[in-house]
Amino acid sequence: MEPTFHRLTSQHGDLVLRTESFAEIVYFGPHLQHFTAQDCLSLGRPVANGRLDIDTPITLAAELGGGLFSSPGIEGHRNGLDASPIFTTCQVEQHGQTLVVTSEDREAGLRLTSEIQLADSGVVQIRHGLSNLRAVAWQVDRLAVTLPVAERARDVMAFHGRWTREFQPHRIALEHDSFVIENRRGRTSHEHFPALITGTSGFSEQQGEVWGVHLGWSGNHRLRCEVKSDGRRYLQAEALYLSGEMALAEGETLWTPWLYASYSATGLNGMSQQFHRFLRDEVIRFPDNKARPVHLNTWEGIYFNHNPHYIMQMASRAAELGVERFIIDDGWFRGRDHDRAALGDWYLDETKYPDGLAPVISHVKSLGMEFGIWVEPEMINPDSDLYRAHPDWVLKLPGYQQATGRYQWVLDLSNPQVYAFLLDRMTWLLGEHAIDYVKWDMNRELVQAGHNGKAAADAQTRHYYRLLDELNQRYPHIEFESCASGGGRIDYEVLKRCHRFWASDNNDALERNTIQRGMSYFFPPEVMGAHIGNRYCHATFRQHSIEFRGLTALFGHLGIELDPIKADADESAGYQRYVQLYKQWRPLLHTGNLWRVDMPDAATQVQGVVSCDKATGLFLVSQLAMPDYTLAGNLRFPGLDPAARYQVSLIDHPNIRVVSEGGHTMRQLPAWMSSAMTLSGEWLAQAGLALPVLDPESAILLSVKRIC
Numbered sequence: 001m002e003p004t005f006h007r008l009t010s011q012h013g014d015l016v017l018r019t020e021s022f023a024e025i026v027y028f029g030p031h032l033q034h035f036t037a038q039d040c041l042s043l044g045r046p047v048a049n050g051r052l053d054i055d056t057p058i059t060l061a062a063e064l065g066g067g068l069f070s071s072p073g074i075e076g077h078r079n080g081l082d083a084s085p086i087f088t089t090c091q092v093e094q095h096g097q098t099l100v101v102t103s104e105d106r107e108a109g110l111r112l113t114s115e116i117q118l119a120d121s122g123v124v125q126i127r128h129g130l131s132n133l134r135a136v137a138w139q140v141d142r143l144a145v146t147l148p149v150a151e152r153a154r155d156v157m158a159f160h161g162r163w164t165r166e167f168q169p170h171r172i173a174l175e176h177d178s179f180v181i182e183n184r185r186g187r188t189s190h191e192h193f194p195a196l197i198t199g200t201s202g203f204s205e206q207q208g209e210v211w212g213v214h215l216g217w218s219g220n221h222r223l224r225c226e227v228k229s230d231g232r233r234y235l236q237a238e239a240l241y242l243s244g245e246m247a248l249a250e251g252e253t254l255w256t257p258w259l260y261a262s263y264s265a266t267g268l269n270g271m272s273q274q275f276h277r278f279l280r281d282e283v284i285r286f287p288d289n290k291a292r293p294v295h296l297n298t299w300e301g302i303y304f305n306h307n308p309h310y311i312m313q314m315a316s317r318a319a320e321l322g323v324e325r326f327i328i329d330d331g332w333f334r335g336r337d338h339d340r341a342a343l344g345d346w347y348l349d350e351t352k353y354p355d356g357l358a359p360v361i362s363h364v365k366s367l368g369m370e371f372g373i374w375v376e377p378e379m380i381n382p383d384s385d386l387y388r389a390h391p392d393w394v395l396k397l398p399g400y401q402q403a404t405g406r407y408q409w410v411l412d413l414s415n416p417q418v419y420a421f422l423l424d425r426m427t428w429l430l431g432e433h434a435i436d437y438v439k440w441d442m443n444r445e446l447v448q449a450g451h452n453g454k455a456a457a458d459a460q461t462r463h464y465y466r467l468l469d470e471l472n473q474r475y476p477h478i479e480f481e482s483c484a485s486g487g488g489r490i491d492y493e494v495l496k497r498c499h500r501f502w503a504s505d506n507n508d509a510l511e512r513n514t515i516q517r518g519m520s521y522f523f524p525p526e527v528m529g530a531h532i533g534n535r536y537c538h539a540t541f542r543q544h545s546i547e548f549r550g551l552t553a554l555f556g557h558l559g560i561e562l563d564p565i566k567a568d569a570d571e572s573a574g575y576q577r578y579v580q581l582y583k584q585w586r587p588l589l590h591t592g593n594l595w596r597v598d599m600p601d602a603a604t605q606v607q608g609v610v611s612c613d614k615a616t617g618l619f620l621v622s623q624l625a626m627p628d629y630t631l632a633g634n635l636r637f638p639g640l641d642p643a644a645r646y647q648v649s650l651i652d653h654p655n656i657r658v659v660s661e662g663g664h665t666m667r668q669l670p671a672w673m674s675s676a677m678t679l680s681g682e683w684l685a686q687a688g689l690a691l692p693v694l695d696p697e698s699a700i701l702l703s704v705k706r707i708c
């Protein structure tokens, strides 16, 4: 049969597929201006000597049966039978930039429906639906989305992490075999963010070709970068199923999570800008489209020590600082005096709040702020009324002792009674109180996640989505934050149901620079919760100036997390200043294009946001450690209009002084700091601006404004 080709196209990149007689992605790369399907015939591969006598395509399902010999996209069986399917295309439909390929293996009794979409942003979305066409159940061991990438994509970048240290990038040059990320923690995890980036050798923020993928799934997952012995490469991503967890009865269909992929010819920035644009166009929805309000979260200010009178004073002080949303964190419900008890008892603690929550809420609202509250619905403490009444509601396998984590267990959401209970309690909370915002936490991982004796981690994630969907539907004006001990549940599928992520429990500005930069590869600033914490960071005991803390929080969705009553005059003036600065710049920060700048010294971290019309930019230069060199070098500004002229201004800095004025890093400032300069966008991009010599753990903020 003559092969048939389909192209999905965007200005950023194209995807070309062969669809007959099997489906295979044959091209994912730069946009093609002169594409003809006939040209694709040039990719017909030779059959090498010493191997099978046939060509072995990397099909959409990457079946082993075609002679692939590497990680397949599908594994499973029907009581040991029908275990090596090979799919043949039976239907192809293309509508605009959406392609649906239906294929079947009649021998094995399976149908595969593949949906592939290319958005204007350049982001490709792919998912497969596997249907069982026979009476006996088909046990699904694996079902992955497979995306071939160019042979020149030799470097691999991924993220490791842990609690208080999320999104730490690392990379390797992969020449042979595979690089695999496996997450078995039952939530997206701090440790294994579901993304892989591969690119040409030495790709950087601003240079090289990059192929990046993210799996939108908040449970167990596996991602792989595979190099075949014939040199072909592919990325693969899937929900990871525990033994016996997934079986398809006759007529049932299992959908993979969506894989999101981007090709960029301009390094990591191009990839991030595509992902950000995609999320802004298609996923992120803020009620009434409102600007991201400044938060004050009580957690690191008072912890479990709730006193409504004091909290109201905190709210008054917060309003004076310019806060727009006041959030009561953990500690408001019955028996919750510490982290060892009460999860599950979602009733107001009347010893702490004898008049209910209403006086606090009214006070907060009378100050012109929104009111938010913390919950952790999926959890139960052994020391709780809920556990005493329903010890069988815990997610576990019978016959084993379930380990606690932060003194808590997980509730079995597959149990309809549990689900109904949580829906009821959340409906009480959200329906009977004037709540605008919910911080939804999840502070432990799933271990031996079981329902009726069988593994149920996948089902747990689906029921969590269902619960959140139902609450979103009932209370469309309420915003949700996804928090899981900080950044343990950050991904695109949960973002369809929430409006903000708590990026990390670590408010240390130095650590936050790396965490937030890591997160920025896939998420735009407006969904990245970033708070100014105490001068003495609670997570690291480091101390940072208010300038460094304030500027670091500026490039996200800014908040304050401390007790504003206890702050001294300098600190308070600082909070006010950065809240004000954030309000002034958030329209740009939350709509513009994000740029991370390649710098000669890894300890100098630069990021900026430039408006889509290139008229305005805001750049943050953070000196993380002692500079490597005596001089800091030039900052070359990306993203500007080369033909325009810009006014460069220093907006904020940590009291930069020369030696004669008591400073110690410079005898003379860079020239532009002493006399105002306007420069062309071209000059700023190609030659740049000499940076001042900064102390470690400090930052400066620069703006560029087009004047003609």
Ligand code: DGJ
Pocket: 299, 329, 330, 374, 441, 443, 483, 484, 485, 486, 502, 504, 505
């Ligand atoms: C973990 C969260 O990440 C913190 O911000 C805080 O909400 C605590 N849980 C409360 O228990």
